[in-house]
Amino acid sequence: MKKEIMSPAMKTEGKGxxxxxxxxxxxxxxxxYISRIIYGESGLQNIYILEHKFWGRLxxxxxxxxxxxxxxxVYHEAxxxxxxxxxxxxxxxxxxxxxxxxFGAAREALKYPSVQEVIIVDxxxxxxKLVREYFPELLPEDPEDKRLKLITxxxxxxxxxxxxxxxxxxxxxxxxxxxDIGETTQELSHALFGVDFHAKLKxxxxxxxxxxxxxTPFTMKNILTGVYRIYKEVYPEEEIYIYRxxxxxxxxxxAFIMKCPFKNPQFPKGIELSxxxxxxxxxxxxxxxxxxxxxEALEL
Amino acid sequence: MKKEIMSPAMKTEGKGxxxxxxxxxxxxxxxxYISRIIYGESGLQNIYILEHKFWGRLxxxxxxxxxxxxxxxVYHEAxxxxxxxxxxxxxxxxxxxxxxxxFGAAREALKYPSVQEVIIVDxxxxxxKLVREYFPELLPEDPEDKRLKLITxxxxxxxxxxxxxxxxxxxxxxxxxxxDIGETTQELSHALFGVDFHAKLKxxxxxxxxxxxxxTPFTMKNILTGVYRIYKEVYPEEEIYIYRxxxxxxxxxxAFIMKCPFKNPQFPKGIELSxxxxxxxxxxxxxxxxxxxxxEALEL
Numbered sequence: 153m154k155k156e157i158m159s160p161a162m163k164t165e166g167k168g169x170x171x172x173x174x175x176x177x178x179x180x181x182x183x184x185y186i187s188r189i190i191y192g193e194s195g196l197q198n199i200y201i202l203e204h205k206f207w208g209r210l211x212x213x214x215x216x217x218x219x220x221x222x223x224x225x226v227y228h229e230a231x232x233x234x235x236x237x238x239x240x241x242x243x244x245x246x247x248x249x250x251x252x253x254x255f256g257a258a259r260e261a262l263k264y265p266s267v268q269e270v271i272i273v274d275x276x277x278x279x280x281k282l283v284r285e286y287f288p289e290l291l292p293e294d295p296e297d298k299r300l301k302l303i304t305x306x307x308x309x310x311x312x313x314x315x316x317x318x319x320x321x322x323x324x325x326x327x328x329x330x331x332d333i334g335e336t337t338q339e340l341s342h343a344l345f346g347v348d349f350h351a352k353l354k355x356x357x358x359x360x361x362x363x364x365x366x367x368t369p370f371t372m373k374n375i376l377t378g379v380y381r382i383y384k385e386v387y388p389e390e391e392i393y394i395y396r397x398x399x400x401x402x403x404x405x406x407a408f409i410m411k412c413p414f415k416n417p418q419f420p421k422g423i424e425l426s427x428x429x430x431x432x433x434x435x436x437x438x439x440x441x442x443x444x445x446x447x448e449a450l451e452l
Numbered sequence: 453m454k455k456e457i458m459s460p461a462m463k464t465e466g467k468g469x470x471x472x473x474x475x476x477x478x479x480x481x482x483x484x485y486i487s488r489i490i491y492g493e494s495g496l497q498n499i500y501i502l503e504h505k506f507w508g509r510l511x512x513x514x515x516x517x518x519x520x521x522x523x524x525x526v527y528h529e530a531x532x533x534x535x536x537x538x539x540x541x542x543x544x545x546x547x548x549x550x551x552x553x554x555f556g557a558a559r560e561a562l563k564y565p566s567v568q569e570v571i572i573v574d575x576x577x578x579x580x581k582l583v584r585e586y587f588p589e590l591l592p593e594d595p596e597d598k599r600l601k602l603i604t605x606x607x608x609x610x611x612x613x614x615x616x617x618x619x620x621x622x623x624x625x626x627x628x629x630x631x632d633i634g635e636t637t638q639e640l641s642h643a644l645f646g647v648d649f650h651a652k653l654k655x656x657x658x659x660x661x662x663x664x665x666x667x668t669p670f671t672m673k674n675i676l677t678g679v680y681r682i683y684k685e686v687y688p689e690e691e692i693y694i695y696r697x698x699x700x701x702x703x704x705x706x707a708f709i710m711k712c713p714f715k716n717p718q719f720p721k722g723i724e725l726s727x728x729x730x731x732x733x734x735x736x737x738x739x740x741x742x743x744x745x746x747x748e749a750l751e752l
Contacts, residue, residue, distance in 0.1 A: 184484045370700040400668075435743060438741030
């Protein structure tokens with residue numbers, strides 16, 4: 153099934169197949185890139201990497217944009233720094249990332265010296281491999297950082313294992329692809345988006361923070377409302393918070409849901425890092441302000 | 453030059469030419485709409501209206517999206533309520549809108565009973581006409597509102613006239629199309645984006661607020677940095693504020709620059725209206741928090 157589009161010679165010259173590549177964002181609405189495909193593979197997952205004049209490199213899985221080298225920092229900083237800074241200074245020591253095989257979330261978490269362990273569990277062995285070759289900037293500052301461990305496995309399986317071992321975490325990050333939901337009435341089927349999975353996470357993260365990315369609600373509202381419903385089933389309602397970040401290549405604002413047992417997470421509690429490009433304490437606080445139409449959709 | 457694409461019969465049936473319509477957002481990057489063109493005209497300005505499954509109706513001028521019926525409220529509420537609420541309760545009585553022939557900004561300003569006069573000065577007589585026919589939801593709640601006046605003229609000319617008449621305003625809104633700037637080094641040429649124009653505005657709005665929309669900086673940074681430079685030349689630096697709003701159909705966050713003589717504009721000072729869909733006092737405050745990379749680009 154695998155078909156590499158480029159020969160090694162073409163790679164060296166920075167060439168590939170020049171195409172108009174369209175990503176469907178909603179029905180009859182797409183983002184179009186006139187671009188070269190520098191890596192392509194069809195199989196269980198369809199993976200394409202484009203090299204683009206404005207965005208730099210873009211990674212698509214199953215025709216969903218995962219990130220671009222130009223603005224991935226916004227997504228990863230929002231995903232990681234907001235939960236870490238919502239906890240008391242130094243509280244977050246052990247971090248589990250479900251998905252996140254692109255290393256971006258791990259790179260951000262490892263910026264904190266107080267973080268002692270970061271485990272990435274990603275089902276797809278190809279993503280880390282492709283990132284090492286095509287997106288080295290997503291790797292941690294020290295790629296050999298001893299605190300980092302990458303496990304190639306279904307996160308569901310590993311979480312079960314930790315449950316038996318009674319291993320716990322201070323922060324769990326669900327950094328997965330968006331579930332494949334078309335119409336607004338369809339159920340969330342992806343395992344990492346279910347009540348079962350969260351019930352287990354709650355047990356291995358009993359006193360910490362559990363954060364999940366929820367796509368861009370304006371164009372795919374059912375992810376946010378669906379995950380919010382699941383969070384309300386599993387976690388105490390007063391510990392659930394929603395925040396947002398504008399990742400330019402995603403179009404409209406991306407949503408994140410967080411179970412956080414610490415009061416007033418909108419006020420950062422740690423020490424502000426200097427090595428960020430999006431995140432500041434001012435942005436932290438502002439991220440929790442939601443447009444009125446979001447609140448109405450969520451019945452907040 | 454004018455060529456209406458639809459016959460009246462087609463209009464009634466909600467039909468038109470079905471096309472893939474692409475809007476260039478940056479080099480080799482475009483937003484694509486598989487959609488029907490329900491109004492088309494090429495001439496001094498190229499105007500197209502699409503009818504789209506997700507976005508509703510979209511208005512394009514010279515292949516730049518002006519607004520969609522699905523999310524124009526975000527842009528117009530951010531453009532109008534943030535400056536009005538930055539001033540003391542009841543301060544804004546006379547409002548001048550340069551551009552804004554689509555009525556959206558006027559609709560928002562007229563929601564305040566304390567506003568006594570709203571003047572729209574738009575150079576293009578076709579926009580109000582098309583809005584009345586295709587986007588009636590942009591009209592003020594009372595379309596016959598006696599406080600509203602529409603002048604079809606170049607705003608530059610009218611501002612000169614007010615200057616001679618010594619007529620003054622409490623709020624001036626520059627709600628224009630983005631200037632046509634391609635490369636980052638090119639100068640801002642559009643008359644409504646110049647130092648001259650602002651020097652005149654300052655005189656007819658000596659104690660009030662002057663706000664200008666500045667496009668989406670991530671994909672067209674030079675508009676924001678260019679307008680900011682102009683503001684700094686004309687207005688006291690400590691009275692200049694930048695804020696943002698995510699208008700989903702624009703992609704990344706839209707920027708707005710405001711000259712505001714009132715301290716701490718991030719704290720709203722009036723009474724919160726109930727008839728908004730995006731704006732709240734929480735959103736007001738959050739709008740002033742800028743991503744770190746914006747601040748760096750602006751040397752803030």
